[in-house]
Amino acid sequence: MRHPETIANQPAKRAPAGCNRPVMTHLAEDEREQLEEIAELEMRSLSSTARMLLIRGIEQYKAETEKASRS
Numbered sequence: 001m002r003h004p005e006t007i008a009n010q011p012a013k014r015a016p017a018g019c020n021r022p023v024m025t026h027l028a029e030d031e032r033e034q035l036e037e038i039a040e041l042e043m044r045s046l047s048s049t050a051r052m053l054l055i056r057g058i059e060q061y062k063a064e065t066e067k068a069s070r071s
Helices: 029-042 046-070
Strands: none
16 A cells, blocks of 8 residues: 555646647736636636636637627
8 A cells, every 4th residue: 555655746737738839918907816716716827727718718709709600
């Protein structure tokens, strides 16, 4: 039986493989605070949280645009 102190810690992956195209953006103070709150709730880094929200936003944008084009 292995004890927790004998298990080697795995290094945290910062982003999925192939994520090598950084994007810089500026946030207002209240936007940054909201991002920090979400990151804490999700137990993610700020970068990981921003990436998650960006991907969700892109998906929502595509869905809305596709819906509008069918109307």
